[in-house]
Amino acid sequence: DQQVKQNSPSLSVQEGRISILNCDYTNSMFDYFLWYKKYPAEGPTFLISISSIKDKNEDGRFTVFLNKSAKHLSLHIVPSQPGDSAVYFCAASALNDYKLSFGAGTTVTVRA
């Protein structure tokens, strides 16, 4: 059973605008959440993370929001740049459990 879901397989956004990627999870034991970015023929690269004790974490143009009651998190990219075009994976892990559970990914295309 898939415990992390990214229901939007793709997102197209104009350069300079905001990209919002969504992720839902079902396992209430998850306490750490990560976003990874993946270019073709490369491995996923860590982007940003958030612990369950927080509801927001910001790093430059990237902000992750966590809503524990809704079991939902989102990644905001502002402003979007052409180099942001990639597949974005949401991932989660539970306390004392090192394995990551991933969503299926969202392909972001930033239009010039």
Add this chain to the structure above:
Amino acid sequence: EAGVTQFPSHSVIEKGQTVTLRCDPISGHDNLYWYRRVMGKEIKFLLHFVKESKQDESGMPNNRFLAERTGGTYSTLKVQPAELEDSGVYFCASSQIAEQGYNEQFFGPGTRLTVL
């Protein structure tokens, strides 16, 4: 600092053959993980080593898959005999011993396995 490396980058084999994938983690990383992505779906966990010990192999699909990490350095993942459904991209990742709540894993570029 060198990242996680994987060999080969691509492998095409016939059903019933054997394939061995190799992963070299980042130096000093005790944790090593194998994941697999099939047909553009989610990336699925296979197993986790801490040094040379298997910490969690709950994601291994069946006994055709054998992972080793002799000496706690590089790891191999052998598929014998390979079946059509084993096709996919196999990723290796590594991380340091994590403080509670911190679990950033560094991924290699993956090995694309095609079973014909």
